[in-house]
Amino acid sequence: MSARAQxxxxxxxxxxxxxxxxxxxxxGDPNALGVAFDRFHRDVYAVLARLRGTRLDLxxxxxxxxxxxxxxxxxxxxxxxxxxxIIGVALQHARRERRSLVRRWRLWQAHQHEVxxxxxxxxxxxxxxxxxxxxxxxxxLGELSHAHREVLVLHEVQGLKGxxxxxxxxxxxxxxxxxxxHARIALRTTLDAGGRP
Amino acid sequence: MTAPAHAPCDRPREVEAAFDGRLDAxxxxxxxxxxxxxxxxxxxxxxxxxxxxxxxxxxxxxxxxDAMQRVRAAVVASRARRPSPLIARVxxxxxxxxxxxxxxxxxxxxxxxxxxxxxxxxxxxxAGAGTLxxxxxxxxxxxxxxADTRIALTEGTIHLSVVxxxxxxxxxxxxxxxxxxVRGTRxxxxxxxxxLRRVGVxxxxxxxxxAGAAERLVAAGDSWEAPAATITPPVRVDPPPPxxxxxxxxxxxxxxxxxxxxxxxxxxxxxxxxxxxxxxxLRRFLSAAPAHDARREDARYVLVLSLDATHDASTERAARxxxxxxxxxxxxxxxxxxxxxxxxxxxxxxxAAAVALxxxxxxxASLRAQAARALSRCSGNAPD
Numbered sequence: 001m002s003a004r005a006q007x008x009x010x011x012x013x014x015x016x017x018x019x020x021x022x023x024x025x026x027x028g029d030p031n032a033l034g035v036a037f038d039r040f041h042r043d044v045y046a047v048l049a050r051l052r053g054t055r056l057d058l059x060x061x062x063x064x065x066x067x068x069x070x071x072x073x074x075x076x077x078x079x080x081x082x083x084x085x086i087i088g089v090a091l092q093h094a095r096r097e098r099r100s101l102v103r104r105w106r107l108w109q110a111h112q113h114e115v116x117x118x119x120x121x122x123x124x125x126x127x128x129x130x131x132x133x134x135x136x137x138x139x140x141l142g143e144l145s146h147a148h149r150e151v152l153v154l155h156e157v158q159g160l161k162g163x164x165x166x167x168x169x170x171x172x173x174x175x176x177x178x179x180x181x182h183a184r185i186a187l188r189t190t191l192d193a194g195g196r197p
Numbered sequence: 198m199t200a201p202a203h204a205p206c207d208r209p210r211e212v213e214a215a216f217d218g219r220l221d222a223x224x225x226x227x228x229x230x231x232x233x234x235x236x237x238x239x240x241x242x243x244x245x246x247x248x249x250x251x252x253x254x255x256x257x258x259x260x261x262x263d264a265m266q267r268v269r270a271a272v273v274a275s276r277a278r279r280p281s282p283l284i285a286r287v288x289x290x291x292x293x294x295x296x297x298x299x300x301x302x303x304x305x306x307x308x309x310x311x312x313x314x315x316x317x318x319x320x321x322x323x324a325g326a327g328t329l330x331x332x333x334x335x336x337x338x339x340x341x342x343x344a345d346t347r348i349a350l351t352e353g354t355i356h357l358s359v360v361x362x363x364x365x366x367x368x369x370x371x372x373x374x375x376x377x378x379v380r381g382t383r384x385x386x387x388x389x390x391x392x393l394r395r396v397g398v399x400x401x402x403x404x405x406x407x408a409g410a411a412e413r414l415v416a417a418g419d420s421w422e423a424p425a426a427t428i429t430p431p432v433r434v435d436p437p438p439p440x441x442x443x444x445x446x447x448x449x450x451x452x453x454x455x456x457x458x459x460x461x462x463x464x465x466x467x468x469x470x471x472x473x474x475x476x477x478x479l480r481r482f483l484s485a486a487p488a489h490d491a492r493r494e495d496a497r498y499v500l501v502l503s504l505d506a507t508h509d510a511s512t513e514r515a516a517r518x519x520x521x522x523x524x525x526x527x528x529x530x531x532x533x534x535x536x537x538x539x540x541x542x543x544x545x546x547x548x549a550a551a552v553a554l555x556x557x558x559x560x561x562a563s564l565r566a567q568a569a570r571a572l573s574r575c576s577g578n579a580p581d
């Protein structure tokens with residue numbers, strides 16, 4: 001028996017393969033949609049929270065993303081990552097929301113530091129410094145252009161591979177690396193100007 | 198990146214590419230070697246690492262679990278199909294693959310004990326098995342043994358609405374000369390002096406086997422009556438309630454079509470333990486019956502059972518046909534389990550898992566367990 005077979009859950013009623021799962025979602029299976037939600041909603045939520053800088057209306061956006069998934073899933077390439085595909089669907093809706101409602105941008109500015117930072121620890125001084133550094137990083141992240149923030153959040157914060165970022169954003173892979181390069185420069189510049197974290 | 202205070206170098210993009218893992222192994226090693234020797238690129242590499250370290254150290258952004266559960270429920274509910282009235286009707290028909298067995302050889306063995314009236318009016322909840330509504334004067338007794346329900350009917354008429362029973366659960370109406378067993382349906386049984394007089398089927402399909410006579414299927418709206426010679430004259434004093442005017446079903450007056458005969462004979466063949474004949478007849482019925490024929494779901498379901506019973510290679514095709522034609526079918530869970538088991542048996546684990554994923558949310562836990570066991574065996578991880 002292969003190691004993969006041994007690792008398969010005994011009571012697996014859902015396919016391990018995300019591609020199969022998305023095919024079921026595309027076929028209109030509500031169970032598969034529920035499984036997809038369970039698997040990916042945290043990634044979607046985290047990406048959207050980082051990009052929007054606020055949790056305001058985030059639940060609605062997550063819901064909109066998964067409501068749109070059955071239709072969108074028809075376009076999923078089985079060879080591609082399901083996670084980046086679903087994140088891409090979320091980003092499309094986030095962009096639509098951003099374009100259609102200018103006030104969302106103001107909301108973002110108003111709430112961009114809403115995300116809680118960790119508290120407590122064995123070394124209060126160290127953690128105080130770390131909190132300041134992370135807060136500076138978050139501020140610098142929030143000052144990037146949307147395109148730069150997208151690649152940084154997806155690649156550096158969420159850990160998506162370059163190909164996955166390209167798929168999620170719907171851009172060529174080289175565009176991802178170019179944007180990432182300029183995003184890093186912009187981020188470092190902001191951090192250096194405001195005090196290195 | 199902003200230029201570090203080091204001697205300029207033209208290879209920072211190369212170092213960055215190496216940092217991102219975009220280069221092949223040789224180029225990667227060369228870029229890293231260069232970064233160790235070049236102060237400018239070394240600082241660049243450390244800066245990249247610092248940014249990534251900060252990015253990966255950001256606190257997690259976790260959604261509120263309760264809020265996400267609400268979102269999940271809304272998302273899934275939006276995709277869950279509601280059964281249409283037609284589906285509901287078909288569901289009732291399909292759920293009533295009922296057996297009415299009049300077995301002479303069982304007559305004495307199942308003869309009820311002396312009548313012991315326990316209820317004479319009002320509906321009676323049969324503890325999850327359904328409901329019983331006796332006509333005035335009806336004499337019966339309800340006996341339960343584990344998952345089995347047995348009603349000993351001595352006199353009068355009882356109206357039963359039986360929820361779908363699992364294979365291991367029996368629901369039996371016992372009389373002196375007959376036994377009526379159902380899997381799930383709505384019907385009424387009339388008896389005189391403990392002997393069966395009439396069976397009327399409101400919902401579902403009933404097979405009747407009577408002493409010395411050929412078996413006969415009774416469809417919803419139809420009824421079966423004992424031959425006059427065997428009817429014991431009524432003995433009860435209470436007059437029966439006024440009969441409800443009910444026109445004779447039109448189909449009872451029209452000779453059954455070839456398709457109808459095939460359907461009935463196919464179902465009967467399955468009930469009689471001849472799945473091969475059942476499969477032949479039901480296939481013929483399905484090829485002739487129009488798409489809107491309410492019997493098609495029953496036919497497709499029984500066809501799956503018949504083929505599975507004979508280990509026919511076309512069972513998978515039949516099961517997929519059922520799921521395709523009746524994506525909201527009431528037998529979807531059972532068919533899903535059968536298909537999952539067959540796929541798993543021949544080692545098509547991924548296909549089996551994909552099929553099992555289609556298990557309806559409302560599927561019985563035992564059916565889910567069957568599918569899970571099949572998948573476990575398929576992956577070589579048999580549950581303890």
